[in-house]
Amino acid sequence: MTPRPTIVTAMPPPGSPDQHATRDQPVGATVACVKLRKVFPDGTVALNDLDLHVDAGRIAVLLGPSGCGKTTLLRAMAGLTVPTSGGTTVAGRPVQAGHRASPNVAMVFQNYALYPNKTGFQNIEFPLRMARVPRAERAARVNEIARILHIEKLLSRHMHELSGGQRQRIGIGRALVRNPSLVLMDEPLSNLDADLRVQMRSEIKTLQRLLGMTLVFVTHDQSDALALADDLVVMKDGQIEQLGSPDEVYDRPASTFVAGFLGGMNIVGIGSLPATATSGISRLDPSRVTQVGIRAEDFKPGPGTPQDLTFEGTVLLTELLGRERLIHLEVGDTKLRVRVRADVPVHDGRFTGHISLNDVHAFDSAGQRTTLNTT
Numbered sequence: 488m489t490p491r492p493t494i495v496t497a498m499p500p501p502g503s504p505d506q507h508a509t510r511d512q513p514v515g516a517t518v519a520c521v522k523l524r525k526v527f528p529d530g531t532v533a534l535n536d537l538d539l540h541v542d543a544g545r546i547a548v549l550l551g552p553s554g555c556g557k558t559t560l561l562r563a564m565a566g567l568t569v570p571t572s573g574g575t576t577v578a579g580r581p582v583q584a585g586h587r588a589s590p591n592v593a594m595v596f597q598n599y600a601l602y603p604n605k606t607g608f609q610n611i612e613f614p615l616r617m618a619r620v621p622r623a624e625r626a627a628r629v630n631e632i633a634r635i636l637h638i639e640k641l642l643s644r645h646m647h648e649l650s651g652g653q654r655q656r657i658g659i660g661r662a663l664v665r666n667p668s669l670v671l672m673d674e675p676l677s678n679l680d681a682d683l684r685v686q687m688r689s690e691i692k693t694l695q696r697l698l699g700m701t702l703v704f705v706t707h708d709q710s711d712a713l714a715l716a717d718d719l720v721v722m723k724d725g726q727i728e729q730l731g732s733p734d735e736v737y738d739r740p741a742s743t744f745v746a747g748f749l750g751g752m753n754i755v756g757i758g759s760l761p762a763t764a765t766s767g768i769s770r771l772d773p774s775r776v777t778q779v780g781i782r783a784e785d786f787k788p789g790p791g792t793p794q795d796l797t798f799e800g801t802v803l804l805t806e807l808l809g810r811e812r813l814i815h816l817e818v819g820d821t822k823l824r825v826r827v828r829a830d831v832p833v834h835d836g837r838f839t840g841h842i843s844l845n846d847v848h849a850f851d852s853a854g855q856r857t858t859l860n861t862t
């Protein structure tokens with residue numbers, strides 16, 4: 488279970504009965520997609536019989552390259568896309584495309600879709616007006632959500648008077664004001680600069696922990712995904728390539744696709760490994776293991792022991808990443824990315840590094856993870 492962060496707030500702590508009393512439905516909804524298929528009229532298969540289960544109160548992050556079907560999946564959950572076959576339930580109820588979205592489901596888009604001529608207050612209040620919530624209750628709810636999001640001072644401003652991050656908070660406020668049990672966010676951080684992005688994603692996570700809703704969050708940014716997810720869903724070609732905790736997916740990528748997408752692992756064909764790198768793994772079965780994956784940050788400087796994989800090569804380029812340095816290394820005809828501490832010396836354009844056998848990931852000819860069994 489993911490530990491809940493300590494939240495400094497005037498509201499009661501998460502899970503306390505009082506908190507539930509102050510909000511209508513703070514408990515998240517379970518989402519289940521079963522054999523979800525979406526084929527567009529031009530024949531594009533956006534979702535390919537996809538199964539996904541998200542438990543109540545979790546943050547599921549959909550991560551994958553452009554075109555892999557993330558937005559289509561989110562829209563199917565919201566009832567905005569009619570699946571070709573299969574279906575989705577939210578809190579046990581089938582999602583029916585074309586029907587008015589349940590008030591328990593809220594969506595935050597990349598462009599926030601706010602009303603430019605309305606104030607912050609009016610934007611956040613709008614869903615409550617639509618739901619014919621009485622005026623006094625509307626004001627109380629808007630003020631409460633504004634307090635949680637620290638945007639009380641923005642309520643009187645119009646949208647053009649706000650920064651991107653401020654507009655984003657208004658958009659999130661509008662999504663949360665109805666106490667949704669499921670919030671769907673489609674790349675909501677993509678318009679923000681790096682600092683604001685990091686700040687906003689931790690605020691989103693804090694809010695989700697506070698309010699307890701289920702959050703499904705679409706991104707193609709791996710650091711957002713690792714930072715936010717309870718359940719990390721890596722998608723490829725309309726299917727789920729791997730689902731697990733961020734640690735599981737990062738530490739044990741199921742395929743070369745996941746390894747390359749998350750953490751930019753070096754993938755090297757067994758035949759391209761230099762002799763110094765194969766001595767420790769000489770007994771591996773080449774009919775089973777055809778490629779190995781080596782993370783840039785798993786390299787240590789120097790030749791290591793005979794059990795380690797040693798790489799000596801020419802430095803093509805170095806990049807300073809603060810306390811670390813990224814070295815682009817050419818070993819024979821193989822190019823590797825190596826990350827070492829910035830104070831590690833690089834002599835005469837040559838670098839020798841090693842990697843422990845335990846840090847080597849093995850993949851078969853289909854690119855699927857396999858064991859690096861040396862017996």
Ligand SMILES: Nc1ncnc2c1ncn2[C@@H]1O[C@H](COP(=O)(O)OP(=O)(O)OP(=O)(O)O)[C@@H](O)[C@H]1O
Pocket residue numbers: 527528529531532533551552553554555556557558559560707
């Ligand atoms: N209305 C449409 N008609 C035809 N094809 C579509 C339509 N909408 C999406 N697609 C296609 O379906 C596939 C999945 O699209 P989707 O928008 O779900 O991908 P995505 O993973 O969200 O991509 P991105 O990260 O670029 O937003 C893509 O190949 C896309 O071109």
